[in-house]
Amino acid sequence: MPEALLLDDVHHAFxxxxxxxxxxxxxxxxxxxxxxxxxxxxxxxALRVLTGRLRPTSGTARVLGRDPARLPVDAARRLGHVVGAALVDPALTVAENLRVAAALHGVDRDRSSSAAGAVCDRLDLGAWAHVPARALSLGNAQRLGVACAVVHSPSVLVLDEPTSALDPRGVVLVRELVRERAAAGAAVLVSSHHLDEVARVADRVLAVHGGRVVGSLDPGGAELERRFFDLVLAADSAGASAAASTRDAA
Ligand SMILES: Nc1ncnc2c1ncn2[C@@H]1O[C@H](COP(=O)(O)OP(=O)(O)OP(=O)(O)O)[C@@H](O)[C@H]1O
Structure with a gap:
């Protein structure tokens, strides 16, 4: 099956x-x-490039086969993401934000309330449904961001550290949601620092170091942390050897 998300030899310099x-x-x-x-x-x-927020200096980025910086409406409606600030209006309530997010992604008016209610329950936000987003705790605000990203049942989901502020219950709920979306056929790309969590949620784990993928890790295998550091150290020593060869040749 063709990839839903693609980055190919992407370079970017600030x-x-x-x-x-x-x-x-x-x-x-x-x-x-x-x-x-x-x-x-x-x-x-990398996630900012995929969500069209940043044009890379060179290389190719594709979301559903299209350039993310010029995503047509039909493709944009199939994408959900939380990268940086969530797409949430602090003045609107949780329920209102969810309905707006659904509508912005093309969910029709009849279905937007039920979709909003379902995801609100799914992420245990029901008690906060009528509270303005600005009054939410950090963890509940993060739950709302994730909820807004999935309310339209996207077929591509991009999440940057979606569980960084969550309590253990929230971590489990987001994990279940992510697995559920994937089971429904969505492509999901997530970044995280929590290796235990990554091992539970991911089919594949990519080690990113120095701006590129330096290896792939089997999430089911033992000692994920040690294998990650082995890849990082190997990349560093390969980089040091290459730099030394360049110096010697000069
Ligand atoms: N807007 C920017 N201007 C200048 N440098 C930037 C900018 N955004 C990111 N960088 C730099 O680019 C590099 C990669 O940053 P990035 O945020 O992608 O890392 P990350 O892997 O997400 O890190 P973290 O785990 O801390 O979130 C860093 O050295 C960072 O300082």
């Missing part, structure tokens, strides 16, 4: 700083892929 250095990945429909990496590895930058 001024003189190379944040992405040839990052490539692909996510197929029905698959959950997780990116793990140290702070500053380039995960968020």
């Amino acid at each position: 001024g003189g700083h190379r944040a992405l250095t040839g990052l490539s990945l692909a996510v197929a429909p029905g698959e959950v892929v997780a990116m793990i990496g140290l702070n500053g590895a380039g995960k968020t930058t």
